Amino acid sequence: MDGAGLPQVRSTCPYCGVGCGVLLRPDGAGGLGVEGDPAHPANRGRLCSKGMALGQTVGLEERLLAPRVDGVETGWDTALDLVATRFSETIAKHGPDSVAFYVSGQLLTEDYYVANKLMKGFIGSANIDTNSRLCMASTVAGHRRAFGTDTVPGIYDDLEEADLVVLVGSNMAWCHPVLFRRLAAARAERGTKVVVVDPRRTATCEIADLHLKLRPGTDVALFNGLFAHLREVGALDMRFLLEHTTGFDEAFRAASADQIDATGLAAGDVARFYRMFAATERTVTVFSQGVNQSSTGSDKVNAILNCHLATGRLGQPGQGPFSVTGQPNAMGGREVGGLANMLAAHLDLEDAGHRAAVRSFWSAPAMAESAGLKAVEMFRAVGDGRIKALWIAGTNPAVSMPDADAVRDAIRGCAFTVVSDITARTDTARLADVLLPATGWGEKDGTVTNSDRTISRQRPALPAPGQARHDWAIFAEVGRRMGWAEAFDYRAPAEIFREHAALSKIAGGFGRDFDISGLADLSDAGYEALEPVRWPVSANRTGGRFFGDGRFFTPDGRARLIPVRQAAPATRRSPRYPFRLNTGRTRDQWHTMTRTGLAPRLSRHLAEPFLQIHPSDAETVGLEPAGLARVTSPQGSAILRVLISEDAAIGAPFAPMHWTGETASAGRVDALVAPMTDAVSGQPESKASAVAVTPFEAGWYGFAVSARKPEADTAYWARVRSETGWRMELAGERAEADWTAFARDLFGTGSEPQVFSDAASGVVRLAFTAPDGTLDAALFVSPEPVAVARDHVAGLIGQAAGDVLAARAGGAGFDPGPTVCACMGVGANTLLAAIGTVGPDLDRICEATGAGLTCGSCRPEITTLIDRFAPREAAE
Ligand SMILES: Nc1nc2c(c(=O)[nH]1)N[C@H]1C(S)=C(S)[C@@H](COP(=O)(O)OP(=O)(O)OC[C@H]3O[C@@H](n4cnc5c(=O)[nH]c(N)nc54)[C@H](O)[C@@H]3O)O[C@H]1N2
Ligand SMILES: Nc1nc2c(c(=O)[nH]1)N[C@H]1C(S)=C(S)[C@@H](COP(=O)(O)OP(=O)(O)OC[C@H]3O[C@@H](n4cnc5c(=O)[nH]c(N)nc54)[C@H](O)[C@@H]3O)O[C@H]1N2
Ligand code: SF4
Ligand SMILES: [Mo]
DSSP: OOTTSOOOEEEEOSSSTTOOEEEEEEOSSSOEEEEEOTTOTTTTTOOOHHHHTGGGGOOSTTBOOSOEETTEEOOHHHHHHHHHHHHHHHHHHHOGGGEEEEEOTTSOHHHHHHHHHIIIIIIOOOOEEEGGGGTTHHHHHHHHHHHSSOOOOOOTHHHHHOSEEEEESOOHHHHSHHHHHHHHHHHHHHOOEEEEEOSSOOGGGGGOSEEEOOOTTOHHHHHHHHHHHHHHTTOOOHHHHHHHEEOHHHHHHHHHHSOGGGGOOOHHHHHHHHHHHHHOSSEEEEEOHHHHSSTTHHHHHHHHHHHHHHTTOSSSTTOEEEEOOSSTTHHHHHHTTOSTTBOSTTOBTTOHHHHHHHHHHHTOSSOOOSOOOOHHHHHHHHHTTSOOEEEEESOOHHHHSSSHHHHHHHHHHSSEEEEEESBSOSTTGGGOSEEEEBOOTTTOOEEEEOTTSEEEEEOOOSOOOTTOBOHHHHHHHHHHHTTOTTTTOOOSHHHHHHHHHHHHHHHHHTTOSOOOGGGTTOOHHHHHTOOOEESOBSSSOBSSOSSTTSOOSSTTSOEEOOOOOOOOOSSOOOSSSOEEEEEEOOSSOOTTOTTGGGOGGGGSSSOSOEEEEOHHHHHHHTOOTTOEEEEEOSSOEEEEEEEEOTTSBTTBOEEESOOOTTTBSSOOGGGTOOOOBOTTTOOBOTTOEEEEEEEOOOSEEEEEEESSOOOOOSSEEEEEEETTEEEEEEEESSOOSOHHHHHHHHHTOOSOOEEEEETTTTEEEEEEEOTTSBEEEEEEEESSOOOSOHHHHHHHBTSBOTTTTSTTTTTTSOOOOSEEETTTTEEHHHHHHHHHHHOSOHHHHHHHHOTTSSSOTTHHHHHHHHHHHSOHHHHO
């Protein structure tokens, strides 16, 4: 209880794999106060901008509140009967492999466990795959090849105890911000050296002693070169290699056959990195999607693991390879075996003994015997009719899968599609035959596992809205209706958790890593009160690091070094498609924006789909700053705002993955991504598609603000929320003949606007006022990219309409510029002004402006502004 007497609920942030603890304080009217939990070991009270804004995302405006069949609201009985009947009929007629589930690392462990059990033990197919295939599959494959199991050896504290941290293909400053702050703090304290390996310069480079801007897809060459260097300088741990590993000779031979030139890096930089690595016992190598999302992702992982095994650097404080997971429950999904090629509890689907043990534990009538279809293959099978009934839960594949237009068409063409989501307004939900309303974060009740194996509770602080039900309850009810009443007779998540924990004892018995049997007898009250706990939790041991004892989960107990060779990305460039498109994340949006998009303050930072492109590339293809680019690939096309920046790699522009058909006209970058996958893991290559870039020749540009959601039908538009309603960027090929008619359509109004029109410049401005004289909507049109102070104009909605049409619209007030600090709404111009007055001191600038003091996620960007714009002599 807090001072106000309202109950305070301890829960976990639903976004990234850092897994920060949060304290929730419901206000009794549907709202939620959110702060960091000082007692949670992952964040110790810190939160990033996304966590801080969680309270702005729990409103019910966009929520799906009742089941729908063919777009018509219905009761649960009708919807679930239909789902059970259609799945049963399809299986009876075409066999178990004619149906599939596509689920998500954002489901809770209990949800995931039930879905996996239903498919693998009862339907009798392994056609359950997950968006983790797009995310962690290469790491899973690499871990299993080297360790025998999918085991993350280290813990977060290692980042603070290391003397060298190498970040490979990880933009930690934006994607794991709280972990980044922990690392930055440790570095300030003990002088940790940081190396970033990324083809582009990111905010993460702010704390880098060395940034290796390697050519895309050449990490294997870099780490193979390191392996060879380690031997050359005598940095190998011969005892560890002899006693605890196999495969050295072959792996070393493969490594020495590679040429470091492939990376395109300066020899001096490479030598410096190799010297640092060789000399530093306490080294942690963090890796993320720049490694995983590659046609050689598994080999990249093993190239990194080889170097740690060769030096014996793992399982000790401050040492080890460290895969940081993306989604809040990526790890939990792996633990329940949610991938099509895994069983439950880190057991192997291909092992008959493991299968038999799980079959008997579940009393399963029809165990899957072999691996099911991995995501890319699965949607191909949906497209060609082999899969006839599909259930998608907690993910938005029409946006996030490679070759997204083809995936969208496949889902649309599927004979029967079920989608469980919290909203109907997603590109995927729009294609569903049956739409099921799930409870969302803040309402859900269960567990998640973060990147360092810590299991934490998500606890409900809000009631389930409308008819929404928990995902586990929906899967279980369908299981019961398909005829397996006893096996799916769950009444509470604690029961499911206990079963999951009991099953892991079998895994422990087989000598596997994932054993939480110590939690199998947890009472309901114990589950309710469960504190964050790191697995394993068994009679033998709790938490800690793996492999410190040199024992691995392979048949001979030794780790394997894996021979890997550098290979170019699978998608080939050509004169027609000369660029490599890199894709990924921005600081304040989460994936397809269904939740972060609800928080106006998160939409102020990078509020449009963009193409970050190097000045030399921009010049080659004739792009203008702030203009628009058309990007095409053999798969599809997109129109993106041009952001010219030396941070981008030459030849490899970058675009965010967040924009959808709901938020932009042509911003879905996965429409461009080729469905090429890693041969070992099946993970798609999301970061190296061959594309062409040309200017989009806009006849006009527009900017709109509105109290209500505007609807456009122009070649380019992108729409986000503002504190007062909505704002939208627009462009079209040819100017409209009648801007008043256009604006009325845009804003859905019949009323008469005030119009300012300047024939000489082609500038047109229209303003609609509400009956009380306040500004309702406004549109700014110009033949050039529109220059107005956007935040200022958005702020005029609901105010006296006054000067919005004045010649220098927005010029009246100071333009704070694009938002840098989302928590306090501090813009770049405000920060530049502060740099001018207080000098190039980060803390003083933060004090002066209020930026960077709340969650700190923007501190790397403020440092960049200081580096670039502070007067040189003052900066010394
Ligand atoms: N703000 C925010 N945070 C998130 C998410 C989000 O949507 N928004 N999503 C979460 C999820 S699910 C995930 S998986 C993580 C992802 O976290 P990250 O992996 O850190 O994020 P990405 O932006 O996908 O990609 C990381 C970097 O890989 C680089 N890269 C591209 N190609 C190569 C290459 O060939 N080699 C190397 N070394 N690097 C390369 C890119 O330039 C990019 O900077 O983030 C999690 N956190
Ligand atoms: N080009 C490119 N593509 C990528 C990536 C990339 O870097 N580049 N990254 C890939 C990676 S790593 C990932 S993880 C994926 C992420 O891609 P997705 O998983 O497709 O993205 P999300 O927006 O997180 O989708 C989650 C969906 O679940 C819904 N939802 C939220 N909470 C709940 C709940 O409790 N229950 C249910 N049933 N639904 C819920 C949300 O409204 C949303 O529609 O994208 C992948 N695609
Ligand atoms: S770092 Fe941010 S997004 Fe990730 S769990 Fe923590 S608060 Fe949530
Ligand atoms: Mo991910």
